[in-house]
Amino acid sequence: xxxxxxxxxxxxxxxxxxxxxxxxxxxxxxxxxxxxxxxxxxxxxxxxxxxxxxxxxxxxxxxxxxxxxxxxxxxxxxxxxxxxxxxxxxxxx
Ligand SMILES: [Zn+2]
Numbered sequence: 087x088x089x090x091x092x093x094x095x096x097x098x099x100x101x102x103x104x105x106x107x108x109x110x111x112x113x114x115x116x117x118x119x120x121x122x123x124x125x126x127x128x129x130x131x132x133x134x135x136x137x138x139x140x141x142x143x144x145x146x147x148x149x150x151x152x153x154x155x156x157x158x159x160x161x162x163x164x165x166x167x168x169x170x171x172x173x174x175x176x177x178x179x
Pocket of ligand 1: 096097098099100101111112114115
């Protein structure tokens with residue numbers, strides 16, 4: 087049986103259905119649930135809610151000077167972490 091590339095097999099009823107649709111046109115089962123979960127997972131990982139030291143305007147000058155390198159180091163660290171997450175998710179398959 088030749089299978090068109092746009093066809094997908096429904097995991098619920100096992101029939102081939104149009105892959106451009108969100109739901110199987112035989113049983114209305116949602117298609118690509120795993121794929122959507124994976125996309126959601128990557129978005130969660132790619133957007134880490136980590137606090138970064140904030141320099142406030144009313145801080146004394148020495149605190150601003152002391153905080154600046156910490157802030158830069160944090161940004162570099164987060165950039166490296168985001169890159170590693172990107173690598174692991176890209177080559178996990
Ligand atoms: Zn189905």
